[in-house]
Amino acid sequence: MLTTMHGTVCKVTTARAARKAALVLAFTGCLTGVGCTTQRISSKDNITLTSQPTAGAERTVITDDRDRFKSHALIDVEPLARIPYDGHTLPLISPDGRKAAIQSRSTASWAVRVGDPLPPDGFDCTIDVISLAKDAAGTPISTLKGQWILGRGADDEGYLVEGPRADGGRDIGLATWSGTVRIIAKDEWCNAFATVAPNGTMAWCRRNVEGGDWQLVCEHNGVRRVLSTSNGSSWLMPVFGGDGTGMFAWRLQGQSLVLAWLPFADDGLPADDATVAPEMLTVVSLRANLSWAVRSLEPVSGLAASPPGRERIAFFNPEAGRMALWGPGGRIEWLTEGSFAATVVDPGNALVTLKDSLIRERLATEPRKSELMTDGAWITRPTILSASELIGFRNDQTAMAFARMVVNPEAATSTGSPQQR
Known part of the structure; x- marks a missing residue:
């Protein structure tokens, strides 16, 4: 009799076969009596051990079937560079994934980062731009020093920065990848939380230097529109929708935080009455504040919150x-417990960052299903090249490690049953 599945072991009638079978069982840490037992092998290789009996005799065969459960390479990870950073600010990636802006040093406090004036003794900041191109990964491109803070977005021209002023005002600039700064907003307002769409449309928030409610400012093709809210409420942290039809923004009133969808009018800017319809809003928290709103979108700066072609927003x-x-029109969908970053790669899947791994999570599934993509807390950023080509980075003690990531076609179209986590 021959049995080869799951390491099944049966009695052998020849003395020679019995002795060899006993040796095999001793090797695997299992002694059998009369009948059959099941034993899983722990070696790394696919092994078949046989007693090689004489003709007509029963045989003992132990097989390792773990190849059936080995995960395929769902994502290719190509290391690019390891660059020092300030320990708390995530880098900005160019839309084509070929450049990164890294805040390598900053003495600015959290309060200054979220809108406070320039302190009397100022602060120091260094932002380094490096290449992520395969043939020049890690090569320095430019350095920006001064009282600037790395912003929330980047486009083909450069990356956003903010400059606090001692009078409570705040400037917004676009630092070109070559190192010069083009001023976007420099006026009597405190301007903050800026972002930029791939087509160059800008959005940010502003308030009086003395404090008060935040307004939403959008600028497209030289036309600027300001959206106010009712007294006591503020617009915060705008995000352009990946499908190009509108933008998201937080609306904070007291401790109530609402996420709103603002459709674009014909001129490419949000309409003044964009949030009238109930389906354009969803309540997210009744215990929120400004820091809550800022923290919610820190892990998904740039294109990550709403990648190209996507109609939803990801937030922490x-x-x-x-x-x-x-x-818009849907319910909040929670991702895996403990997740702190995510990128939606197609309508049915998201790459989700956990404290020790990057997983692919199947969306709109109950129970929630996911697959391990790679070890390590890799945070991903989409590129305009394709939905399957991303840039990943993770904290490596005092440095940021960068990698180019490509989701394999088999993973993107897989229909098999993923692991349930």
């Missing part, structure tokens, strides 16, 4: 300690 919920997705 500090109260729940996990990432979430929302789109």
Whole structure:
């Protein structure tokens, strides 16, 4: 009799076969009596051990079937560079994934980062731009020094920076990848939380230097529109929708935080009455504040919050300690518990960052299903090249490690049952 599945071992009638079978069982840490037992092998290789009996005799065969469960290479990870950073600010990546802006040093406090004036003794900041191109990965391109803070977005021309002033005002600039700064907003307002769309449309928030409510400012093709809210409420942290039809923004009133969708009018800017329809809003928290809103989108700067072609936004919920997705007219969809970054790669899948791994999570599935993509807390950023080509980075003690990541076609179209986590 021959049995080869799951390491099944049966009695052998010849003395020679019995002796060899006993040796095999001793090797695997299992002694059998009469009948059959199942034993899983722990070696790294696919092994078939046989007693090689004489003709007509029963045989003992032990097989290792673990190849059936080995994960395929769902994502290719190509290391690019390891660059020092300030330990708390995530880098900005160019839309084509070929450049990165890294805040390598900063003495600015959290309060200054979220809108406070320039302190009396100022602060120091260094922003380094490096190449992520395969043939020049890690090569320095430019350095920006001064009282600037790395912003929230980047386009083909450069990356956003903010400059606090001692009078409470705040400037917004676009630092070119070559190192010069073009001023976007420099006026009597405190301007902050800027972002930029791939087509160059800008959006940011502003308030009086003395404090008060934040307004939303959008600028497209030289036309600027300011959206105010009712007294006591503020617009915060705008994000351009990946499908190009509108933008998301937080609306904070007291401790109530609402996520809103602002459709674009014909001129490419949000309409003044964009949030009238109830389906354009969803309540996210009743215990929020400005820091809550800022923290919610720090892990998904640039294109990551709403990648090209996508109609939903990804954000971190500090109260729940996990990432979430929302789109106009839908419900909030929670991602894996403990997640702190995510990139939606197609309508059915998201790359989700956990403390020790990067997983692919199947969206709109119950129970939630996911697959391990690679070890390490890799945070991903989409590129305009394709949905399967991304830039990843992770904290490596005092440095940021960068890698180019390509989701394999088999992974993108897989229909098999993923691991449930």
